[in-house]
Amino acid sequence: MSDVQFRELRHAPAMPVNFAKAVMRAGVKPGKNPTLPNVGLRLNDVGLDSKHLKAYRKVCGFSADGRLPITYPHIHAFPLHMALMMEDGFPFPAMGLVHVRNRITQYRPIAEREQLNIKCSLGNLNQVEKGWEFSIFTVITTAGERVWSSESINFFRGGGHGRKEEKKAAGEPAPATDTVEWKVPGNTGRRYGAVSGDRNPIHLYPLTAKLFGFKRQIAHGMWSKARALAQLQSQLPEEAFRVDVQFKLPMFIPATVKFEQQPAADGVDFRVLARDGVKPHLTGQLRLLGE
Template identity: 40%
Template sequence: MPQPATRDRIELSGLPAAGPLYRRALLGAVPGLGGRRGADVPAVELAVSGVPVDPQRLADYDRVCGFRLADRLPATFPHVMGFPLALRLITAPEFPIPLTGVVHVGNRITVRRPVTVTDRLDFTAWAENLRPHDRGRQVDVVLVGSVDGEEVWRGVSTYLGRQRSPVGGERRDRTESPAPSAATARWRVEPWVGTDYARVSGDHNPIHTSQLGARLFGFPRPIAHGMWSKGRCLAALENRLPEAYTVQVAFKLPVPLPSTVAFSAARSGADWDFALHDQRGRPQLVGTIR
């Protein structure tokens, strides 16, 4: 589908509050109240300057995801900091895919240099690459973090908006999954992971925090946030990561709460391949560090 040639830049005075944005998304899901969706991604980019790191929030995030307490930010933490900006973009009435029922299918983060607790980040967010998929449509939401005019961090989240009828385009990988590597570790993912991660991340999607909310979207019980799973994997490799790298993951199957997952990691030079599998050996997350 065609993408906007240029984007209008909208400067915000601060990060938006997530609560009203979620309420707007739920209201938009009510028939007759949602308005007309755009045919393409909005030709805008949202920006906010000088966002400080909250040391207490960083410490809470480190504990939930398993990182060591340190002044250096985990690669996944700027995603949490700038998430309200991306959320405002996604919950806009003209956004082509409604937030309710959207599936986070992939995430790529590039760390260009370490970000520390004393840095103040300027965030910019926009959407691009709306494209058909055999289960609906996919779109990339880009979030960039800069310090003093220098890009230090970039995240690209790929979201799938499911539709009942096939629309062609990119297809699911239906090839048989390879046998999982020997587990490096097994982790018990406790029920509180959903609510604790929601509290520190601001991502209060009810499929992660509520039995009823999960069932409304077809899950027998709540599931872990995909970005918690990614963070937990990075925490396991924390002391072996370089100062600049790209980490990319595909979210395959949900991680039910509670459950036990198998983590595996294999190194080749400075690169890593890693994965999470359930107790039946099915892949839940597959990732690379380059």
């Protein structure tokens, strides 16, 4: 990331403009040897709106405690993510990408009134069996102190090397010590889209989702992660920790799903399963950072 050429923005990129550009770039092809532009975006002194924060907490299930929900900074970084994917030379169509994994590191709790400085960049382009993966990195500082970072791994289907990749045997999951059932309304995608700006048609209505090959609308992956961490809110550490999630099967909504957690060394493992308790929508691992 040291050779990234950062460009400073005066305002957050407008999400309707980002989506309009994404539609115009729908026909972009990566070619045989795609590369990522070495550009980054920086947005400083982002103040937080109390009404927006309240709406985010409500749709994701967080309670008000004077601190930002751990997933909330992603909402302010996402317009920069989209803008990076609209840059000249970006090899993939944004509308054809799948968010497959996400890692968030919180170095300390962030108070509601702190202003955020956000930097986003691209990296880690890798050819995999069925296509390409790349990362969008985000670093957030306040008053010169790094307080939060993330890596969002996205997948483009097509042009993969075709070689089967050896996967470690998962083994039997540890017995869950706590299971909670969630009712996920059909308007969850619209409500989350309103606060996140991510109004991808696959999340909104049955008709708009069917246009992209889904039988009905699906929940946002980052909503699922946020909802899981809201369930764990009282257990989140004061010290630095990291939360990794792997997005699995899409969650068609409305839905009834199960959230399960079990203790692990230096943290907790959790998952969101379909109502049958078998099909996974999300798996996650929360771990304290080593000294």
